[in-house]
Amino acid sequence: MGKAIGIDLGTTNSVVAFKDVTVRTIQTGANNEDLCRSCVALDKNGNFLVGNSVFNSWKRHAPNIVVSVKRLMGASINDSNVQKMKTNSHAYPFGIQKLSGGTEDSVAIVLRGKEYTPEQISAEILRALKNDADTKLGDVEYAVITVPAYFNEKQKSATKKAAKLAGLKVLQLLAEPTAAALSYGFDNLKDDEDKTLLIYDFGGGTFDLSILTAAGGQFVETGAGGDRWLGGDDIDAILSDYVKDQIEQQNGINLEELLSDKTDKEVAEFTAGLKKDVENAKKTLSQSSSATIMISDYLENEDGDPLEDIVVSRETFESLIRPLIQRTIDLIEELLVKTSITVDDLSNILLVGGSSCIPLVKRMLVEKYGEEKVMSSEKPMLAIAHGAAILAASMDTSKWKEDDDQSVDVDKEIPDGPIVYTAKHNYLIQLTKNGRKEMERFIDDQTPLPFNVNRQFSTIVNNQKIVEVKLFSDAEDGTYDKLASGFFTITDNLPSGSKLNFTFNLDTNENLRVSVKVVATGKTSPVVLGRGSKDSSCLSEISSSIEDIMNDDSISDNKKTAFLSKIQSIIVAIENSKLKSDDDKWLDFEQQVMTAKQFATEPEEKENRLGEILATILVKNFPQYLDPSDFNEMREKLEKLNKTNDSFQKESLQNELNDLATSYSILLNIFLFKIIANNTNNPQDAGRANCAFDEMMQSLKTGDINNIRRIQHENEDLLKKNVTGLGNAFSAGIG
Structure with missing residues (x-):
């Protein structure tokens, strides 16, 4: 071992x-x-x-x-x-x-x-x-x-x-x-x-x-x-600033102007020399009454003459850093x-x-x-x-096991060792009360760990389906640091003010886990919290997309309801997936959110064709990569959709096609880069998107899915930057 x-x-x-x-x-x-x-x-x-x-x-x-x-x-x-x-x-x-x-x-x-x-x-x-x-x-x-x-x-x-x-x-x-x-x-x-x-x-x-x-x-x-x-970096910075002032006073120069006329190599030599000398001087002044900064070794004036060295006394040094010690x-x-x-x-x-x-x-x-x-x-x-x-x-x-950052195991064994741990921060949750956002503390600093606490909060609107949980800790300057955010869903139609019992668990490493019980139904769900990796990017996209769509008065209530339904299904899929924070599957979920947001902003008739559009893209562009049964089912449903005039049947087929297509989100993501390459007005973005598309298609041929996810992750800023108008461009996949 x-x-x-x-x-x-x-x-x-x-x-x-x-x-x-x-x-x-x-x-x-x-x-x-x-x-x-x-x-x-x-x-x-x-x-x-x-x-x-x-x-x-x-x-x-x-x-x-x-x-x-x-x-x-x-x-x-x-x-x-x-x-x-x-x-x-x-x-x-x-x-x-x-x-x-x-x-x-x-x-x-x-x-x-x-x-x-x-x-x-x-x-x-x-x-x-x-x-x-x-x-x-x-x-x-x-x-x-x-x-x-x-x-x-x-x-x-x-x-x-x-x-x-x-x-x-x-x-x-x-x-x-x-x-x-x-x-x-x-x-x-x-x-x-x-x-x-x-x-x-x-x-x-x-x-x-x-x-x-x-x-x-x-x-x-x-x-x-x-x-x-x-820390010591700040002591170095104070001493460095003092030395720079002395260089100017003793040599009658403007240091910034002098350096602006130097080559990059000369500036690098000065920066490196000063940094090293300042650090050595700090150590020397702990033993001696003075220290010399050898400016003449790495900086000359405009006439090529070495600048005077700077002598720093311990008395001066201590007067400079006394406020930091205080x-x-x-x-x-x-x-x-x-x-x-x-x-x-x-x-x-x-x-x-x-x-x-x-x-x-x-x-x-x-x-x-x-x-x-x-x-x-x-x-x-x-x-x-x-x-x-x-x-x-x-x-x-022998008792070591890798942390599962999505676990809600409140009975996790405390590691062996001679330390009783306490919380180093106050922990707070953001609530909405009377339309205003407020912070409520649920764990105090210095609380012995591990620690569990239950708190009861309420839904804020009728039939609320999605609840976002935002968690914070206090920072040194009196502000708050956002620790994590996450979501859970409510399947039943409940009135505003329905009770939600939250269980917060803080372990000895101050890892926070949250679960929620809907009192009316008895159902308990973990809250999947973003931990600062691909998970946080996806969950942030969910949060911002919900806010953008729900605050857009130009979007109909029906479309908002449909959008929330789609987001709810994505959150449920996230809950069931039990992903690690850096799992590439988060990228697929994030793209589904972006696509749902885009189509929520499209005219009604285009939004209603989402299943048809996605399935057509897959059938036309990626037939060899689809499961044969899925490929055949998509083709059959597309044919039925083209022949029927029954609005109820059309809606049903669109939903079925959408469910089938979104299971191939990695292929749809690849196609998005082709769309960007063909439709963006930015030549640099078009070039990047085209290269990414070609590389992903090559990896697709060799079955290297991990490389596809890597390329998508490295270029996902293109998707966010060019998301507006992708709905129209998506339709090009049919033509």
């Missing part, structure tokens, strides 16, 4: 550790170093490179080099902090944009013109760590991976997805502060001994706080806080107030993370809380990985 390791997947550096008799760091990279830089580059041959050597060759790889990808895990493209990363091309030279074909807030990283998800980039870091551990230990199969205490379900889900891509089975996602407490040895207290610990984890990209009660070999999480956008103390005070824990209640404050090595950090904490409370490790940057390794060694890998 494969071994289990502990991994600190950090914003700046990552560490892997293993425990047998003792806990030890597994050294990584060509130079066998404790810290592996969380840095990924894509070379010109399409190969991913990871680690310290990549970071040290910044100017060679930029802009196809990624750092701080952890800040993008589970984040929204609309997040103001993501937008700041996007505009700061010196610190983050890689492209950041909305993921093509993703949900409205999905993030894509662009390297050499190709999109990658943050999970894919993080997977490369995890894969490199796993490979190094394999070399040192033999077969490594399992891992405990640490995450910030404040990570929500989307961020945790993204981390688990990255691990799966890297070939690792996740035993547990462990809060970084809890891992730190394990590494400090507080799991070895005497049976009658207890401690209240505040873990102060100041890393490269996040600042994490957690209050733990340690007693009898167990930890109970009693509070969590921090700021996932505060911010961490303010966050401690906020957490103490929230948890009603006093400073006197705290046994110790444990310092973890690279930024906690800065002398000012400990000095300000000692000034505030007293020297006897503040504890620091000799190697605070390794502590979290060591804690993860300790937990990994204590867990029974």
Whole structure:
């Protein structure tokens, strides 16, 4: 059976550790170093490179080099902090944009013109760590991976997805502060001994706080806080800005204008040199009274003369970063107030993370809380990985099973380990009351996990058939993060105000599952929630399509009813399919929604011909790929439809043809690209669509369905962009 390791997947550096008799760091990279830089580059041959050597060759790889990808895990493209990363091309030279074909807030990283998800980039870091551990230990199969205490379900889900891509089975996602407490040895207290610990984890990209009660070999999480956008990266940014100001003052230049006249290579050399020198200066100033930024090594003025070097004193450095350190103390005070824990209640404050090595950090904490409370490790940057390794060694890998993200099993077994988990967020559901949207909390932060709670809500209109469930958690800035949304259907005709009993289950990984019981009928259904992959894209399309159609006064009530009936059948099919979040079948369902929306906006006579149109497309263009019995049945029904004048029989045949045709959605999706190629006014879209169509037809001939789905997924933005008018173009499939 494969071994289990502990991994600190950090914003700046990552560490892997293993425990047998003792806990030890597994050294990584060509130079066998404790810290592996969380840095990924894509070379010109399409190969991913990871680690310290990549970071040290910044100017060679930029802009196809990624750092701080952890800040993008589970984040929204609309997040103001993501937008700041996007505009700061010196610190983050890689492209950041909305993921093509993703949900409205999905993030894509662009390297050499190709999109990658943050999970894919993080997977490369995890894969490199796993490979190094394999070399040192033999077969490594399992891992405990640490995450910030404040990570929500989307961020945790993204981390688990990255691990799966890297070939690792996740035993547990462990809060970084809890891992730190394990590494400090507080799991070895005497049976009658207890401690209240505040873990102060100041890393490269996040600042994490957690209050733990340690007693009898167990930890109970009693509070969590921090700021996932505060870390060593921000210290580097402040120091970098100061150095740039000093360059201008000491040399009498405008740095931006000077760089605008430089070649791309010269700008890359300056960016790489400054980045490396600033980071080295930060470390030097923890030991010395001054540090020199060697500007003369990589930047000349317009006359070709080297610019003056910049000397930074420790006093200046500390004055620059003091507000950031004070911010961490303010966050401690906020957490103490929230948890009603006093400073006197705290046994110790444990310092973890690279930024906690800065002398000012400990000095300000000692000034505030007293020297006897503040504890620091000799190697605070390794502590979290060591804690993860300790937990990994204590867990029974034979009980591991892959999470089923659509499961509603509220009795799921709690993993082995010495930790009692609590919720890190308030959880809320969006309700509509008197036409207004409101948030109602159903789980409080600090609630012990796993936790089940029942709440009763009501339908809002007569004969409501579709109910959308939107779930949120609170964010650090007082706003809400959308966690997931999903749907369930009601088959019976019920009056407005009919009772719905919701069961919410939050497990130890803060994965949320929901089921609903319709009180009047006794029927219980799971709510299929989008988890940020193809499922979320499909469910978002359902949500936006319903809103668009129902708010369009030009669409008749009959057509709206027919549209909702079609959407209801799609939701039922989704419920019955029990799909994983990244299953390609979601793409088929999404296309069915888009097609239903398009035909709902078409004139009545065209909408009523949907079954005929789809069946004709299949019979004329894909006869060899249809089941012979389906092919014959479609032909027979089309012939009957052409001969009959009976309106009732026509409607019946149209519905039967529609049901037959939609089971071949992958073929209909292929044909859509041919339609776009022939009808769009955008030459680039036409070219892409035509290439996609040809590639899919070639894959169809060889039976490579997975490749067809891949091509459709990579080009689904074409479908959404060109959906208007596809109903008219669809009719061309008959002619």
